[in-house]
Amino acid sequence: MGPLATLLLALISVCSFTHAAAVDSFSIASHRDYADSNNLPRKRQSGSVPSELGKTLYWFANFSVGDADSVRLLIDTGSTDLLMNEGVYKPSKNQKPYKGHKNFTITYEGVSRGGFGFETLNGTTMTDTVSAGGLTVKHQAMGSLTDYKYYNTPPKPYAMQGDGIIGFAGARSSSFTPGANSWFWNLCKNKAISQCKLGLLFGTSGKGQTVLGKRATHHLKNPLTTVPDLENTYIVRGDITLNNHIVLRSQYLILDSGTDNIQAPLPAAHRLFSLLNLHPHTASGANPVHPHHPVRELTAFFPCSRPPVLGFSFPPHAELKPGQKARVFNVLPEAWGVYPHGEDNCTSILGGTNALDGLLGRGTGAWLVGQSFFQGHYVEFDLEGGTIGFGDLVDPGMEGCA
Ligand SMILES: *[C@@H]1O[C@H](CO)[C@@H](O)[C@H](O)[C@H]1NC(C)=O
Ligand SMILES: *[C@@H]1O[C@H](CO)[C@@H](O)[C@H](O)[C@H]1NC(C)=O
Ligand SMILES: *[C@@H]1O[C@H](CO)[C@@H](O)[C@H](O)[C@H]1NC(C)=O
Ligand SMILES: *[C@@H]1O[C@H](CO)[C@@H](O)[C@H](O)[C@H]1NC(C)=O
Numbered sequence: 001m002g003p004l005a006t007l008l009l010a011l012i013s014v015c016s017f018t019h020a021a022a023v024d025s026f027s028i029a030s031h032r033d034y035a036d037s038n039n040l041p042r043k044r045q046s047g048s049v050p051s052e053l054g055k056t057l058y059w060f061a062n063f064s065v066g067d068a069d070s071v072r073l074l075i076d077t078g079s080t081d082l083l084m085n086e087g088v089y090k091p092s093k094n095q096k097p098y099k100g101h102k103n104f105t106i107t108y109e110g111v112s113r114g115g116f117g118f119e120t121l122n123g124t125t126m127t128d129t130v131s132a133g134g135l136t137v138k139h140q141a142m143g144s145l146t147d148y149k150y151y152n153t154p155p156k157p158y159a160m161q162g163d164g165i166i167g168f169a170g171a172r173s174s175s176f177t178p179g180a181n182s183w184f185w186n187l188c189k190n191k192a193i194s195q196c197k198l199g200l201l202f203g204t205s206g207k208g209q210t211v212l213g214k215r216a217t218h219h220l221k222n223p224l225t226t227v228p229d230l231e232n233t234y235i236v237r238g239d240i241t242l243n244n245h246i247v248l249r250s251q252y253l254i255l256d257s258g259t260d261n262i263q264a265p266l267p268a269a270h271r272l273f274s275l276l277n278l279h280p281h282t283a284s285g286a287n288p289v290h291p292h293h294p295v296r297e298l299t300a301f302f303p304c305s306r307p308p309v310l311g312f313s314f315p316p317h318a319e320l321k322p323g324q325k326a327r328v329f330n331v332l333p334e335a336w337g338v339y340p341h342g343e344d345n346c347t348s349i350l351g352g353t354n355a356l357d358g359l360l361g362r363g364t365g366a367w368l369v370g371q372s373f374f375q376g377h378y379v380e381f382d383l384e385g386g387t388i389g390f391g392d393l394v395d396p397g398m399e400g401c402a
Contacts, residue, residue, distance in 0.1 A: 046194055046213030047133025051075060053206035056113050056161045057260040057338060059371060061210050063166065065142070066092040066128040072162035075200070075210060076258030077234050077381065078368070079167035080174040080182045081106065082130060082142040083123060088163045089144040091128060098125035098141055098176065106175035107288050109355050110368060111150070114339060115261030116297050116353065118151040118288045125176055130166075130183050135192055135212055141180030152285030152295065165258070168198055168381070170232055187212060188383050196383035200257055202374045203398020204334035219398075220378055224389030225327045227315045234381060235366070236388050237319065240268070241311040241328050242275055250316045252366045254356075255379065255388060260338075261349045262310075262331070262372055265365025269298045269352025276300075276308050278348065287355070298352030303344045307336035310350055312373065314390055329390050332376040 051061040059075045065082070067090040073082070081104070102124055111119040123145040130140040145164075171179040181189060188196035193213030201219050202208040209216065215224070227236045234255045240248035248268055264272065273280045278300035287295045302308060311330035320326060331349070339347035349372045356366045376396035380389035 045134065045192070046211070047135040048212070048216065049133040049210045051200075051202065051208045051210045053202070053208075053371070054161055057115075057371065058161065059200075059202055059208065059257060059374075060162050061132065063130060063132040065130050065164075066090050066095060068163075071164065073164050073166040074162055074258055075168070076165050076256070077168045077198075077200070078110070078254065078256030078258045079106075079108065079165070080169045080171065080185075081176060081180070082140060082164070082166045082183060083121065084142065084144045084164040085162075086145045089128075089142075091126070094138060095126055095128045096139060098127055098180070100180075101125065101177040104143055104175045104177070110256065110259035110261075110263070110370065112152075113260060114299075114347065115259055115263065115349070115351060115370060116152065116295075118286075118295075118355075120149045120151075120288055121145055122147040133210075133212060135187055137183055137186040137190065137192070140183050140186060141174075141176055143176070151288045168257075169234055172233070184212065184381075185383070198381040200374055200379045200381075201393060201398060202257070202371060202377075202379075203393065203396060204332055204376045205397035205399045207400075208398045215380060216378075219394055221392040221394050224378065224380055224391040225314050226380075226382070226385070226387040226389040227319075229381070229386055229388045232383060232386060234388065235360075236314070237316050239313040239316045239326070240264075240272070241309075241313050241330075242272065243309045244311065244328050244330070246313060246317060247272065247275060250318050252360055252364060253312065253369045254366055255381075256368050256370055257374055257379075259368050259370030260372065261351055261370050263351050263353045263356070263368040263370070265357065265367065266296060266298055266352045266354050268365060268367070269350065272310070272350060273298070273300045273348075273352075276302070278302055278308075280352070293354075296352075296354045300348045300350075301341070301345050302336075302348050304337040304340055304346040305344050307333050307346075308348070308350070312369070312390075327390075329373075329377055329392075331373050332396060334396075335372040335375045338372075 049061045065071045107120045123143040127139040168184045199211035239246045311328040313328045378391040
């Protein structure tokens with residue numbers, strides 16, 4: 001899921017360098033004192049958290065939050081904040097007020113099982129202890145929900161399956177005032193992990209691992225292909241392929257594990273559906289962020305038995321160095337047939353939306369690349385390296401990862 005209003009703020013600063021070379025130096029921008037900076041766990045380490053795909057097509061893992069041990073949180077690289085559903089949060093003796101506003105409001109895009117829709121949430125802030133995989137942040141900023149509202153989805157709490165959500169992005173996408181670092185960024189800043197790496201190893205079986213602090217090379221079939229992460233916003237550039245041939249060049253891709261499907265800007269989606277001989281359907285709905293610009297979404301139906309061969313090629317052709325070769329990572333066939341309508345008829349996991357238009361500046365469309373792409377691949381977010389890496393999993397199913 002992407003927090004829309006705050007994503008907008010985060011990405012305005014991206015515009016200033018989208019025309020310059022990618023920034024490869026990096027420092028985590030935080031000079032705040034509400035995380036752990038004064039009591040660093042000195043032994044640097046790594047951890048691995050079993051993760052699984054829920055019926056809602058979101059990935060979950062168990063965390064310990066405050067005094068609750070097995071809290072099931074949605075793993076979201078598209079946002080930053082850790083938010084607990086109403087009534088779930090149990091404060092520990094480490095609980096403290098958040099040094100900032102007591103309330104927050106956030107609007108997410110991509111909240112329905114079909115990948116679209118919006119949700120606005122309100123709640124209260126605090127800090128408490130959050131752990132998983134043996135890794136702990138003692139004073140993690142977090143929120144507890146008091147209120148929510150859905151737009152353009154049936155009135156069911158799709159996005160609030162499980163006990164809440166944990167974001168992995170930086171403070172610029174935080175909905176708290178002032179913006180707070182995510183748990184992962186705090187682990188990195190506190191030097192609680194050996195390497196500032198987050199690996200998502202999501203298998204096509206619905207089982208997987210979330211790996212922090214190291215690269216789990218034994219799960220990698222081949223070395224990672226890395227590309228610059230534009231200012232640590234988890235946005236990269238890549239080419240789009242159909243049947244392993246490039247059909248769209250140098251697209252901006254937001255890597256968002258918390259979105260079910262893959263959403264292209266409308267012109268790109270029209271182009272791809274036309275190349276695939278699929279008849280597109282348009283839907284319109286309310287836009288909670290810009291009420292005067294209704295959201296338009298594009299979908300199409302395909303024969304479930306013959307999924308398209310849609311891929312992302314890295315690095316994009318335009319950025320290849322002499323002698324360097326790009327690699328294509330296709331959405332695996334297993335990820336396609338998740339919205340069936342009976343007789344060999346499925347809704348495409350590739351869709352189009354105008355909801356992200358303008359985020360990266362006028363005329364630059366952005367893709368929301370969700371979990372359907374992650375399945376079967378190793379995706380690594382490397383804060384220090386300022387890169388995102390892509391690889392194939394030794395076992396794309398990750399069957400053995402309970
Ligand atoms: C989380 O914990 C619950 C209860 O202990 C367990 O049933 C579930 O399988 C766990 N989920 C993951 C992803 O490990
Ligand atoms: C914060 O939210 C609570 C619950 O909705 C509300 O009662 C309270 O007035 C709000 N406080 C501020 C300062 O907005
Ligand atoms: C959240 O709070 C804002 C500001 O107080 C209010 O306008 C809005 O209606 C609330 N939204 C929900 C879903 O409760
Ligand atoms: C597939 O199912 C959708 C939704 O029920 C329907 O609108 C569409 O016409 C169907 N397509 C085919 C080829 O049957």
